[in-house]
Amino acid sequence: MRALILSLALALPMLAADMTTLTIAVKSPGGKPVENASVIVKFVKGRSKAKFGKKIRLDWELRSNQEGIAKIPPIPQGTILIQIIAKEYQTFGQNFDVDEEQKTIDITLNAPQPQYSAH
Secondary structure (H helix, E strand, C coil): CHHHHHHHHHHHHHHHHCEEEEEEEEECCCCCECCCCEEEEEEEEECCHHHCCCCCCCEEEEECCCCCEEEEEEEECEEEEEEEECCCCCCEEEEEEECCCEEEEEEECCCCCCCCCCC
């Protein structure tokens, strides 16, 4: 029994080391924060996907706060897809490689392009 408890105590920090706490800062082209932007984060691939149990979430949908910040609880390290949808801005989507315990990703949204017609 002692060996089991000791092995669990040693294994938990190693599992936690494969997780990253993300902070996403959403800004306008002028550098001002974009509040209430829809932020979607999906885990795409990583080192040890087989280890993930059903209790570990692999995708999140949330909104940025007044400072344009969206904080995501620990996500598995590896490649993630970040999509941002905000009113009066172009939709953003890009893959990022995450391999640190804490990471801040700054994203600047572009203004919409003017519409044109071929007819």
